[in-house]
């Protein structure tokens with residue numbers, strides 16, 4: 001079992017360090033938008049503040065590291081290094097799925113290590129809806145959450161991946177009851193999260209009603225988790241053609257959920273294919289409170305360690321300020337007000 005987990009995690013990592021796992025034809029859709037230039041900008045660049053609230057914590061930037069992996073020496077080290085980067089940046093950090101730690105105490109020290117490396121930033125736990133519907137490990141999650149003062153926990157909804165992963169668990173009986181029960185039990189904010197196929201406004205409204213405090217849209221156009229599983233199983237047929245690119249484009253999800261935010265109070269994390277500063281800025285202008293990235297942060301970490309992740313996000317912040325200046329947005333609410341235009345409207 002431990003051997004299988006290590007093999008799976010290693011394969012995930014190795015594949016995610018290549019572009020083979022990207023969507024093939026479908027895009028995130030951010031390339032369809034441009035920023036509207038303001039020749040008479042009233043903005044003072046030095047007075048732009050990128051600080052953003054994450055459940056009471058003030059993040060220095062509107063960026064986050066998405067939940068990634070854990071449970072083996074190699075993947076735990078990645079989480080440790082990401083904790084160093086998040087701490088230096090003072091931004092929230094998502095941890096990988098904690099499923100491997102539910103039935104044993106042997107991994108608990110990892111979570112304590114991560115907290116001591118990142119003592120002052122929000123740590124976001126992670127578990128699958130499959131475990132939640134089976135009421136698996138609630139007590140253990142609460143125990144770790146209290147011990148390391150976890151600030152929130154993400155529940156991942158990944159039906160596409162479960163459908164194609166060997167031994168996947170794609171059936172979630174009475175997920176509404178299980179999810180609502182978990183939200184009450186765990187006592188910290190719960191983030192409902194996809195992993196690359198996106199969350200529609202209808203699904204988000206349902207999950208918010210059940211008690212979610214945040215939605216991480218994780219739309220299509222970045223990492224394809226069906227693609228990862230097809231590569232692992234070396235599968236190539238009609239189904240791989242159809243389902244590799246399955247899902248709601250990232251820009252579409254953020255725009256739809258941005259509209260929902262006008263009616264409901266929740267934190268919107270925009271993710272899925274947030275691969276550079278321009279895309280991150282567009283995600284925020286479309287309505288996200290935070291733009292989050294997984295694979296791009298992993299690649300930066302692999303190339304240059306925690307310093308690489310720090311300098312990547314710092315550059316994104318500096319570019320975001322310049323874009324805000326050029327669009328005449330002093331603040332985020334101004335930046336979210338009609339600063340984008342679809343390219344076809346130009347011509």
Ligand SMILES: Cc1cc2nc3c(=O)[nH]c(=O)nc-3n(C[C@H](O)[C@H](O)[C@H](O)COP(=O)(O)O)c2cc1C
Nearest residue numbers: 066067068069096097156195222223272273294295
């Ligand atoms: C190596 C790796 C491991 C991941 N592990 C998890 C996980 O344990 N739990 C989870 O919710 N998402 C996991 N994800 C999914 C990401 O959080 C994210 O939703 C997805 O990859 C889309 O974002 P991206 O296009 O920026 O990669 C993982 C992503 C990567 C690249």
